[in-house]
Amino acid sequence: MSATTSEPEPGLRERKKAATRQALHEASLRLAFEHGPDRITVEAIADEAGVSRRTFSNYFANKEEALFYGDLQRMRLLAGMVRERPASEPPWAALSGAAESFYRRLGDLDPEWIARSRMVRRHPSLAAAQVQTFAALEREISAAVAARVGPGDPFGVRGQLIAATFLAVLRVSLNVWLERRPEISFWDLARDSLAEAGRGFA
Template sequence: MTMPERSGGVVMSEAGLRERKKEATRQALHESALRLALEHGPERVTVEAIADDAGVSRRTFSNYFANKEEALFHGDRRRMRELGRLVRARPAGEPPWAALTAAAAEFYSETSGLDPEWIARSRLVRRHPSLAAAQVQTFAAMERELAAEVAVRFKDQDPSGVRATLLAATFLAALRISLNVWLENPAESSFWDLVRAALADAGRGFAAQR
């Protein structure tokens, strides 16, 4: 007996469902890692504890993250992917720094820039210097991803990729410094006001580049 072929729509729907389930598991592991780190301190949290809290096996954890630090900083990577998407959506002829600044403005206007999870994770890093190395690795990966988005706008004007990497690093540094300043005195100014001023200052030498 010949089984009827499934339509392309059904196959695509099943593939989309699998991806949504994977993302849900990844997010659950990330949330467990953050919650346990906030409750007990990151040094006392194990991969096994994170997996148990999320209701999955240790092997399943390894399918998604290499270690507990990677699970903890997953939210930052997710935020940066969204920011990269907004950069891609900017007009093709827009100068790189202008595209980054406009994407940041759109991103923070949509999220208010004050995702409680993000703030909690940022404060956790400030309280536990042991996480600094993992944060540096996360920012390095984010820098590479963002530089790749910027490089498209330089076309053949930046064959070595130095300018794109410099823009991405400067942009992320402005965001990171703004966050640290805001966390010191959150009541004195809005986070986006600090970001906007930092991007304006940092971008003076990039503003006219195409």
């Protein structure tokens, strides 16, 4: 991974805002696990986090955003790792390398994350919100890929196809791993799937 300029530490106000956002996210998860995502409200999440309904609205538009905040943060980290890959790497190699670094850093998938992923698949409304979250990441990934593809892709079609395929491979690999729980790690399954899909972009 190439060297990057370190960003300044956030100030007290930013840290407080981040802590409030994280508290709302964690409160939404607790309530969703206890009562089911369809039975929780924004008011209940705000009460659980010890803030007002107005404060909740300053951070999230709805309960789905609060529930998926952790996923969005992880996805932004992944997108950042893609941008930091060496400029000489082809797009698919950069994406695969970033994914490996990301999942090695993330470590084993924790039981709470697995439980939430399964919960998402049981509730169509949450599944739709997850798709929107992935769409936001796809735009970031597409922009990073476009910088590597260069003038050979004037309309950005190839960049978007590569980004969409990359995220689809990760999503399908995760679904298969959650459903079948094979005797290999999620990353081992995803790595093999990325290698197979990447032959079309070599």
